[in-house]
Amino acid sequence: MESVAGHARRAGARSCFCLAVVSLLALGLAAPQAESGLAISASRPSILLLSIDTLRADQLGLYGYPRPTDPALARAVGSFTLFTAAFTPIPLTVPAHASLLTGLHPRELGLLNNRQGLAPDHPGATLAQRLKAAGYRTAAVVGSGVLAGGPTGLGRGFDIYLDPAPGEATTRRTAAEVNAAVAPLLEMGEEPLFLMVHYYDVHEPYIVPDRLACLLRADPVLEDVLEQRRLRGVAYSKVLNRRRTEPLRRQGSEITLREMVAQYDAAVRLATDQAALLLEMWDASRSGPESLVIVTSDHGEGLGQHGYWSHGMNLFDETLRVPLLVRWPAAPRASRRQLGQVSLLDVAPTVLAAAGLEAPQDLPGRDLRQVVAAGGDVARQPLVAQRMRYVPAQRPPGLRNWRAGDGFAVLDGPLKYIEEEEGPPTLYDRAADPLEVNDLLRRLPGRRAQFHNVLAAWIARYPDRLVWPPQAVDPERVRILRSLGYVDR
Template identity: 35%
Template sequence: MPSGSRHISRVVWLSFLVLVGAGFLFCSRSRPAIRNVLLISIDTLRADHVGAYGFPRPTTPNIDAVAREGVLFKNVHTPVPMTLPAHVSMLTGTLPPTHGLRDNLANRLPDASLTLAEMLKPRGFTTGAIVSTFVLDRRFGTSQGFDTYDDRFQAVHKIGDLSERKGDETARHARDWLDEHKAQPFFLFVHFYDPHDPYEPPEPFASRWREHPYEGEIAFADHCVGQVMDKLRQLGLYENTLIVITGDHGEMLGEHGELNHGFFIYEGALRVPLVVRVPGAAAAARQVDAPVSLIDVAPTIVSLVGAPVPKEVQGVDLSPWIAGRGAGGGARPIYAETVTPTHYYGASSLLGVIVDGWKYIETTRPELYDLRSDPAEAVNLLAREPARADALGRTLVSILAAAGRAPGPAPESAALDEESRQRLAALGYLGRSGGVSSQVFDRSKEDAKDLIAFFRKDQRLNKLVEDKKYAEARALCEEMLQQRPGFADCHLQMSKIAASEGNLDAALTAARKAVAVGPKNERAHLQLAALLKERG
């Protein structure tokens, strides 16, 4: 649909909600009264590290307490293991191939898109958001529909950098926001970033979780969630607030060779928690096995407050399962993707679908797993089950075709300046060029499985340069260039090292090499231009 028509559709939808009025704000008589909505997203939170999901150590007592009073969805996947596109899917109810944001780096959500805040605001909700990473900065379009969008950090967590803030600051801002807006119905979105790498929990969590710092970060984030829950109770708002707690993606923790997330779409990176507490006894505590995607969050919240779900939304309304009336759903296909291998190295993207416990990953060497008997995805059953793989492949093609046909504006360039790119680099996002087509399977490119060791070296190189360990960085660059002589970013890093040491000639030589071997590498061109300007 053309952008102008999409804008008209959005205006008509919002006008319709206003005309319907706020009568549904307290829901129908068959549902508990909902005055407020609180959506909490905890970045990089694996479902299997949450106590309510069976984790043996006490990482999440506060989330567990909410789960005991609500509905826990046991089988939830993110459509993409990257912070920005995952949150855009969460807040729009659409898949990455539809909304167009495939990673954290290049694009922003167009203003013509329809977000959860925009769906709720016309129904009388005051809307606010408090985010904890630069990746969700308003320049990426995530502030649409929010009356207040708190993305300005006060405390410096990383030396000289304001790319993220710790959960105690986020929780303090959330409590202050609740104090200020307690008199009116509200929708508040709170994002905690702490479990994201590097794992550096504050005391006393650092000491308590010395052997398991990732778990310490989760425990700290959970503590901060508890502070927000306590504020709701203090203000007398807990019993009439719809509470939704989830995560944007997980963390691989070394599984399949990946330390963090974003490169693969195995379960460690895709499985996230989802806990929904609806006010009142009608929503008795229960656990639900049905397959769920993060794109279901928006339509579920909209439905629970009594509003119709916009036709643009691709997610499923989970309110029947919350009310205990849902059944089946096992054959629903769940989509997941990562384009990181393409953007970084020109390799095949990973496009996946999960149906009834079977998971198919389309790539150069496709993969098929029976998640019920092999949750670790250790045995590729493609050769044994070719017919099943073909059927799932056709399902994947259908999902991508439907996503491509879905109405919506094209993604817009985020137009990042060099400082913004450096802030993303400080968070571990390496920013490369390289296109991806989600509609065509190209098995002629390198397989991401063959590049994970190189990817880890790439991550280590970025950290060495950030820490100014230049001798080690040079040695690693030379080693990496022996493996991939055309890897422009090694030359780019060598240029940055030389420039930092005041060797302008060497910096220019390396920058020219980076441009020569990577003519589409925007960062290499920017580096060369900056150096030429400095030389005069």
């Protein structure tokens, strides 16, 4: 059977821009639709969208983690709906945020890496554009130069988009610095506010105060976590994609995987403490009452599972599963847990619904209004995620589990099917095998066709708009990405 990923790559290489435009026109995606034909509700709540970069869902107490990584945030979101099975369409910062803001798949956006941005002529409108056209004030404060509004194209539609300036000594801001920049934005203007806030503290290198790092390093429960994840005794030096550990390197001794997980957890605690302060500040502001509030992340972090530390290279749950917490305006304030599978692509239609705007029919995500406001159930629906595309020349020497070309995953309830351009496909039952280590296709090869066909239909439905191979990237953009630790993404 032909590899779908391989076919998709070859088809992508053959496709031309004109054909892609024609296909998008057929799908009704070729024109921003915020200005035309959309009903505007008399009631337009302010909207806060908080993205905590690289925040793995199961590293939060809210999601069952047995360590104190989020006590303040857990209190602050006590009346929110918590989605237990939310997934990113791609475990990489720029394309994931582009999908979050447009509601479109990275494949439709032509964005599969951090070096490229949303093309200036791309027809997909962002939430900021749609909400601004509907009379909202729009503002964003981001914690990292990787999300700089200009090169990523994500600044479009925002009245104010505050990113770390390229000339600054550092291209990242702490969550506390982000909050400080947010404060004066909350009371500006009379119109409802759409505010996107982005924290970067949980992204490597994990820079945290010694006090916090020591607190989370000393916790004996960490041993149980490593045991449950089959990571006890694994040497950090054997884990792939280790980078930016210099601030943590101690004189004469090797950093352990346990210490690195503790450092990540300390960064989570730092960010969630600030998130709680942000929510408090938001609720106390003019924008806060009866607003829509969404807390999520763009992807998780490997933390040593599948022999991999970081994110972007594979499609396992440690990097795909993200927290998603939603508070609907004027809905009864009661904590609820939703077990149904949802996607970051569902955020855009949900935000538009809250603003009284009709989402374009061709947005692939679902409006979760009924689920959040009235406690309805999420209908079961397969999701497709993909990872960054690599060319063979990028193959790092000596790395296992590194595969060139495209990679896709079909998520359907507990089952996850992974098909990559290199290597055999695999299938996991995450209910029985949450660590995704037992490939069901070895004993049930007949299951492959079912998922392969779902993936093939998805690929046929969403034309690949990626400019490939990548065009020349601005050297200043490359410098910023390298300063943030990005080497190949």
